[in-house]
Amino acid sequence: MQLRMLYLKQEDVIKAGVLDFDAALKDIEEVFRMMAKGEVVMPPKVAMDLYFPDGSPKGHLVAMPAYIKSLGIAGIKWAAGFFKNPELYGLPHGMDIIVLSDPESGRPLAIMDGTLITAVRTGAVAGVGAKFLAPDGASVAALIGAGVVGRAAGLALCSAMRGLSEVKIYDLKEEKARRLVNELPVDARSVRSAEEAIRDSDIIITATTSHSQFVKLEWLKKDCLCIELGKNEFEDSVILNSGVLVVDYWEQIKARSWVSLTRLWRDGLLNESRIKSIIDVV
Numbered sequence: 001m002q003l004r005m006l007y008l009k010q011e012d013v014i015k016a017g018v019l020d021f022d023a024a025l026k027d028i029e030e031v032f033r034m035m036a037k038g039e040v041v042m043p044p045k046v047a048m049d050l051y052f053p054d055g056s057p058k059g060h061l062v063a064m065p066a067y068i069k070s071l072g073i074a075g076i077k078w079a080a081g082f083f084k085n086p087e088l089y090g091l092p093h094g095m096d097i098i099v100l101s102d103p104e105s106g107r108p109l110a111i112m113d114g115t116l117i118t119a120v121r122t123g124a125v126a127g128v129g130a131k132f133l134a135p136d137g138a139s140v141a142a143l144i145g146a147g148v149v150g151r152a153a154g155l156a157l158c159s160a161m162r163g164l165s166e167v168k169i170y171d172l173k174e175e176k177a178r179r180l181v182n183e184l185p186v187d188a189r190s191v192r193s194a195e196e197a198i199r200d201s202d203i204i205i206t207a208t209t210s211h212s213q214f215v216k217l218e219w220l221k222k223d224c225l226c227i228e229l230g231k232n233e234f235e236d237s238v239i240l241n242s243g244v245l246v247v248d249y250w251e252q253i254k255a256r257s258w259v260s261l262t263r264l265w266r267d268g269l270l271n272e273s274r275i276k277s278i279i280d281v282v
Contacts, residue, residue, distance in 0.1 A: 008112035018116050021152075021159040024124040025131075029282055032128065032248075034068060036279040041067040045252050050082075057211065057258070059083055067103060075100040077114050083209050092148065093209055094118060115148075123152025125248055125278070126205055126227045127160035132281045133246060135223045138202035139165040144194050144215075145207035146171035146180040149229055153205050158185050161203070168197040195219050206233035213260065217241060231259045239264060246276045 008016070017023060034040050046063040059082030067074040077098045085091040096114030101107065130138075138161065143154050146169055158164060167188040171177040177190040191197045198204050198219045206215065207229040217237040220226070226242070228234050239245070239260060247253055247261070250272075254262050264270040 003107060005108050006110040006112075008110065010113040010116060013113050013116055018120055021120070021124065021127070021156050024120050025127050025156060025160055028121065028124040029128050029131075031068070032279045032282040034070060035249075036282070039069050041069070042249070042252075044255055047256060049258075057083060059085075072103060073100060073109075074103040077118070079114070079118065083211075094148070119148045119152040120156075122149050122207075122229055123154075123156035126153045126229060127156030128282065129227055129246065129278060130157055130203055130225060131160040132278075133244075134161065134203050134225045137163075138225070139163055140201045141167045141203040141205065142194075142197035142201035143167055143169045143180075143205050143207070144171075144197060144233065145230065146173075146176040147207065150205075150207035151180055151183065153207050153227075153229060154180060154184050154188075157203070157205065168201065170194050170197040203227070206230050208233055228260075231256070231261075234260065236260065236264060236269070240269065244276065245270075245274050246278055246281065248278050250275055250277060 031040065043065055048061045050058040050060060052058050059080065062079045063076060064079060065076040075098055077096055079094065079096040081094050083093060085093050092115065094115060096118045098112050098114035098117060099108060100110040102109055141157060141164055143150055150171070154167060154169070164186050167184055167186055168191050169177040169180055169188060170191050170193060174190060181188045181190050194214060198215065200221060201224065202221065203225045204220070205227045210230060210233055213232060213235045215234045215238060217235060220238065226234060226238065253259055254265060256262055257266070261270070265272055
C-alpha cells in the first residue's frame with residue numbers, strides 16, 4: 001500500500017470550515033457525550049514547562065493524544081504556548097499542529113495547522129458551558145481578552161446563547177476590543193476596565209495570558225456564570241465561594257501545577273469532591 005498523507009495549512013483548515021461555530025458547538029457537545037459513554041480515550045497531557053533564566057515562565061509545549069472509537073480516528077496535538085512571543089518575535093502566543101493517524105495500522109493520515117482549531121475548540125467549550133450552566137434569562141456577557149481565543153469565545157457564545165442582548169469587551173489593547181465589537185452579531189461595546197465589563201454581567205469569560213489574578217469577588221453578581229479560559233484570572237475567593245465548580249476534564253487540569261484550581265486543591269483549600277465535569281451536565 002502506498003502511503004499518502006494530507007497536509008493542511010491554516011488557509012486549508014479555514015476552507016474546510018473551522019470557523020463554523022454552530023458546527024463546532026454541535027461537535028464539542030457530541031464529543032462530551034461520547035466521553036460520558038466511555039467512547040473516547042484521552043490519556044493525560046504531557047506538558048513541558050519552560051522558563052527564562054530569571055525563573056519566570058517562558059512558555060510550555062504540550063502533547064495531547066486522543067482516540068474516538070466510534071469515529072475510527074486517533075490523533076495528537078502538539079501545542080506551544082509562549083507568552084512573550086508577540087513582543088519578542090512578532091509570533092502568536094499559541095502555535096499548534098495536529099497529526100491524525102489510522103488506528104488500525106498506525107498509518108499517518110494528516111498533518112494540519114492546529115492553531116485555529118485550538119482557538120475554536122476552546123471558544124466552543126465556553127459556548128457549550130454557557131448553554132448548560134448560564135443562569136436563567138442571562139442576557140449580558142463580559143469578555144475579558146480580545147485575542148484569538150477571546151474572539152472565538154465571543155463568537156461561540158453568541159451562537160450558543162441566542163438571547164444575549166449585550167457583550168462588554170475589555171482588552172489591554174483597546175484597538176483589539178474595538179475590532180471584536182464589530183465582529184459580534186449582537187450589541188457589543190468596548191469598555192475601559194475589566195471591572196466595568198464584569199459588573200452586572202450574567203456571564204463572564206476571561207481569555208487572557210495573565211499570570212496574576214485580577215477578577216475580584218465583589219465585582220460579581222450573586223447569580224452569574226464565570227468561565228475561566230486563561231486559568232489564572234479569578235482571585236481565589238471567587239473560586240472558593242462558587243456554588244458549583246465545573247471543568248472539562250479534571251484529570252488533565254490537575255496535572256498543571258500553575259492553574260489556580262489545581263493549586264487550591266493541592267494546598268488542601270479545595271475539596272476535590274466539589275469539582276464536577278462538564279460531561280455530567282451536557
